Amino acid sequence: QSITLNTPDSLEAGETAQLSGSIVQPQGVSTGTRVVPLQYPMSVDWSGSSNLAIGSGKDAIDKARKSHKIVAILDPQTRTLTALRTGSVTVSVTNDSMRAYTDDSSLAPITTSKTIQVVSSKGGGK
Secondary structure, eight states: OOEEEEOOSEEETTOEEEOEEEEEEOSSSSTTOEEEESSTTSOEEEEEOTTEEEOOSHHHHHHHHHOTTOOEEEETTTTEEEEOSSEEEEEEEEEOOOSOOSSGGGGSOEEEEEEEEEEOOTTOOO
């Protein structure tokens, strides 16, 4: 069982990117042949490094902009990442296990992460 997380490698400050991902279901069909998007109705948990804010709506973005420690904000409902200032940020996604039960470890959620570089906007300097 594996998760794929689709993110840009880099993003300009002030820009947004739509994140997506999928999980390979190991049961029900031949192993590795059923790919399911990481979105409703799947149970998906978005998280990341301490300089990534998680929140929805304009108020959440405005609050994140006020914190000089926050590099980007991710809206978990729309999976939109908004780059706020230069730096690097790690985005993680976790999904419940779909593996056949063999022992307690087979019930552990599956997580993957990617690091995104936020660069200064064109012509903008740091």
